[in-house]
Amino acid sequence: MAGVYKLEIKESSTELKNLLRDPKTASDKERVQLLYLLKSQQATPLQQAAELLGRHRVTIQTWARMYRQGGLEQLLTHKPASGAPSTLPPWAEEKLKQRLEQPKGFESYEEIRQWLASNLGIEAAYKTVHKWVYYRLKASPKVVRPRSEQQDQAQLETYKKNWQRTWRC
The missing domain is CATH 1.10.10 (Arc Repressor Mutant, subunit A)
Known part of the structure; x- marks a missing residue:
């Protein structure tokens, strides 16, 4: 049969x-x-x-x-998953992570891409850098924006206390 x-x-x-x-x-x-x-x-x-x-x-x-x-x-044995090798080696990932933890961060993902190329010799696409930084390292290139020195601290504290009330309908 x-x-x-x-x-x-x-x-x-x-x-x-x-x-x-x-x-x-x-x-x-x-x-x-x-x-x-x-x-x-x-x-x-x-x-x-x-x-x-x-x-x-x-x-x-x-x-x-x-x-x-x-x-x-x-x-019950499985083949290891094949795939493209990582464009960012572990040593470079560690250096990037350390650099992202510094107080003076990056302005943009493009700046991170340029830093990788000039300091570590790694050419990576913008999309790849974004994926590594945002999803894998859970970081952001944004730096703290400057504050005005003329800012009134009492007014700022009042705003922080009452900001939720202003948005309620």
């Missing part, structure tokens, strides 16, 4: 049930769930298991092949 995939599951259904209780990741839980469904015969063909798990049939077949080749250990 076409589409029938025989898989010998070595673990007992109670072992698999125990593994389902505390998986390391959601993906691990789905993979163990596949074995549990097949072992307890709640899903006999892989197509039915795929429908129950909400995964594509090819994904389920890949998981079954992984289990057949290396058992539970191979099924």
